[in-house]
Amino acid sequence: MLRLLIADPYPADRDATIDLFAELGFSVILSPSALDAVARCEASLPGLLIVDAALDGALDLVEAVRLVPGGRTIRILYAVAEADLRRLMAAKRAGADDFLLKPYDIKVLHALFDEMLAKAAAATAA
Template sequence: MKRLMIADSSDVVRKVAHKILSELGYEVSEASSAREALTTCEAQLPDVIIVDSGIDGALDLITNIRSMPGGTAARIFYCVIEADLKTMMRGKRAGASDFLLKPFDRQILTKIFDQRAAA
């Protein structure tokens, strides 16, 4: 089972994403801050990480994950509220693999993260 972490300051966003992604076959962990996310990654690096651009230290978190042993193999989604080129480029320079536009719903998460469809 692939491990996925959601780093978002919103309890509601984490709860909804956790439920949907668990149903898609992921072992999901949550972090409400960049510091909490980094601690989780240091203990056991997830395969997939969703980092909300709105949390303090989001770009540093991505950079720090990439510098960890095995950090280059993790798939990191930088979650943004609008398709703003400047914000997206900062995420890409920090090491984001891809982007996820908020607000997302079950249909979007299923399309992107359904492991059965990818298999």
């Protein structure tokens, strides 16, 4: 099962997303702050990191995870409430791989994660 770390400052959003991503086949870990998320990544890198743009230090988190040993190999998605080009480009420069628009659309998530989960399952079976 692919491990997913979600760094989101809002408890209600974290609680709502845990079931959504668990249903998609992820083992979900929640983090309320950038510092906590960096510490969790340093202890054990997830396969996927979703960083909410509203998190204090969100861009610093993306940069810090990329510096962790193995941090260049994980996929980092930057979650935004609106598509602000300046914010998206800053996230890309910090090291984000892609973006998610909140609230999450289950069809978009399935399309984005199906291939990733299939690769993880194949690697586990091998």
